[in-house]
Amino acid sequence: MTGPSSRVEIPEEPEVKSAVETLNPTRVKLTVEVPFAELKPSLDEAYRKIGQQITVPGFRRGKVPALVIDQRVGREAVVQEAVSEALPGFYFRALQENEITALSQPELDVAEVADGVDLSFTAELDVKPEISLPDFDNLEVEVDDATVTDEDVEEQVEALRTRFGSLNPVERPAQDGDFVTIDLSASDDGTAIEEAQATGMSYQVGRATMLEGLDEALVGMSSGDEKTFSTTLIGGEYKDRSVDVTVKVTAVKEQELPELDDEFAQTASEFDTIEELRNDLRDRLTRGARLQQAEAARDAVLERLLSMTEIPLPETLIAEQIAARRDAVDQQLAYAGMTKADLLSANEQTEEEFEAELEKQVKDAIASQFLLDEIANREAVSVDQQELTALVLRRAQQAGVSPDEYAKHATEHNHLPELVAEARRGKALATLVEDATVTDKSGNRVELRLLLPDGSYAEDTPTGQDADGAEGAEETVDEPDAAGREAGARRSGADLAAGITVSGDYLSAPEE
Numbered sequence: 001m002t003g004p005s006s007r008v009e010i011p012e013e014p015e016v017k018s019a020v021e022t023l024n025p026t027r028v029k030l031t032v033e034v035p036f037a038e039l040k041p042s043l044d045e046a047y048r049k050i051g052q053q054i055t056v057p058g059f060r061r062g063k064v065p066a067l068v069i070d071q072r073v074g075r076e077a078v079v080q081e082a083v084s085e086a087l088p089g090f091y092f093r094a095l096q097e098n099e100i101t102a103l104s105q106p107e108l109d110v111a112e113v114a115d116g117v118d119l120s121f122t123a124e125l126d127v128k129p130e131i132s133l134p135d136f137d138n139l140e141v142e143v144d145d146a147t148v149t150d151e152d153v154e155e156q157v158e159a160l161r162t163r164f165g166s167l168n169p170v171e172r173p174a175q176d177g178d179f180v181t182i183d184l185s186a187s188d189d190g191t192a193i194e195e196a197q198a199t200g201m202s203y204q205v206g207r208a209t210m211l212e213g214l215d216e217a218l219v220g221m222s223s224g225d226e227k228t229f230s231t232t233l234i235g236g237e238y239k240d241r242s243v244d245v246t247v248k249v250t251a252v253k254e255q256e257l258p259e260l261d262d263e264f265a266q267t268a269s270e271f272d273t274i275e276e277l278r279n280d281l282r283d284r285l286t287r288g289a290r291l292q293q294a295e296a297a298r299d300a301v302l303e304r305l306l307s308m309t310e311i312p313l314p315e316t317l318i319a320e321q322i323a324a325r326r327d328a329v330d331q332q333l334a335y336a337g338m339t340k341a342d343l344l345s346a347n348e349q350t351e352e353e354f355e356a357e358l359e360k361q362v363k364d365a366i367a368s369q370f371l372l373d374e375i376a377n378r379e380a381v382s383v384d385q386q387e388l389t390a391l392v393l394r395r396a397q398q399a400g401v402s403p404d405e406y407a408k409h410a411t412e413h414n415h416l417p418e419l420v421a422e423a424r425r426g427k428a429l430a431t432l433v434e435d436a437t438v439t440d441k442s443g444n445r446v447e448l449r450l451l452l453p454d455g456s457y458a459e460d461t462p463t464g465q466d467a468d469g470a471e472g473a474e475e476t477v478d479e480p481d482a483a484g485r486e487a488g489a490r491r492s493g494a495d496l497a498a499g500i501t502v503s504g505d506y507l508s509a510p511e512e
Helices: 036-053 066-072 075-097 150-163 214-218 262-268 274-308 315-336 340-347 351-378 385-399 403-412 416-435 482-500
Strands: 017-024 027-034 107-110 119-126 140-143 166-169 179-188 191-204 226-232 242-256 437-440
Touching: 027 036, 027 075, 036 066, 036 075, 036 119, 066 075, 075 107, 075 119, 140 274, 150 262, 150 274, 191 242, 214 226, 214 242, 262 274, 274 351, 274 416, 274 437, 315 340, 315 351, 340 351, 351 416, 385 403, 385 416, 403 416
Parallel strands: 140 437
Antiparallel strands: 017 027, 027 119, 107 119, 166 242, 179 191, 179 242, 226 242
């Protein structure tokens, strides 16, 4: 029998060690030490990989013994291959053990690699800063009044009349307000400008939405008339150049609008009278104004939160995002056939003003994400499947693709965590916006807590009707109690804020 004194002690395997040094609020230095024994699986994989790449007489490819590989290739090459294969895994393991969220690719510094020597390396990287949240209770912000004037209503009425108007050919010279069919041809010193030719264009005289001088030339022209005038082009290769433009009128049509009476209301809508139609348009405009107030309140609350919180920002991340946005602007300009100079001219900006605005937008977006993530964590905000689906539907609509296609792309490219994070930020912001004291410039309280997605308020919904205003049967439809209405309204407010809060995700860890 073996006594206790004869028990064999098995030494423990040395563990991977890591330590974190804070360089500044947004950057750390990670030091990692790996015992050489931990490289054993990577060494085996390196031998297998190299063995498949070399040909040695007497051995099948992939079956070359390690000793032969050491003789032919060298043990040092195998160790280097093993370290290259193992390094990412040890790095991400150290991130997890130290609960570090990486915001940039690491700057790695690997000590000298040698056979039998422990692996040692450092990694400098940007990290999410620690944020001390102030007291967000009793936030107060002011927004513009949700005002709808009679002129606003009549503008909508006239737009509706225009939709139901008719165009009738006339045998007379064109006047302001007429619609003409025209051919345009621009030339520079008698040479036609290829990209400035058009035929069969429909244009309303007096709209001033095309070439300077065109409206003046068209007034008094009849079908078949042709006229040449000088103008300055505002884009393209000939931007700011004075060129000659020949316009030919091929048709003149007069717009005839329907009378504003009950018959028009019945034709253009589901209403019986013009007064009912006007009231409906006013209601729609009012709901739109309320939604604009909600968006303004969202922006004001977020701006106030940012002003109350000190948020360090990683310089590397800012530079990357500014470069990414510049590239996006360049792509959009190329697609639109415009230059950077065209954009600056249209916005009446200098290059310096454009760059300053771009930098501010990037910094505000990154700071907002840091802040809202911290608030979402503090408040333990979660996102359910219904809320995630609603966000996917919104993003799909914005991208112009089907929800299934968008969801498939997001899943395949691992974007679902970004969508969840965006939804959490939206809910966190929505809660703060709904709890804030929001007043308009007239001093009236704006109750965003009860705002429904269509811009109406929960208490506006009459008994026996659903949120869309359809009549419900009292014997089969139960009116929700006050608590149920408020819960539904708060969810609607969260949906609103989630849909209009900062988009994109700058905070995802680099892929392994």
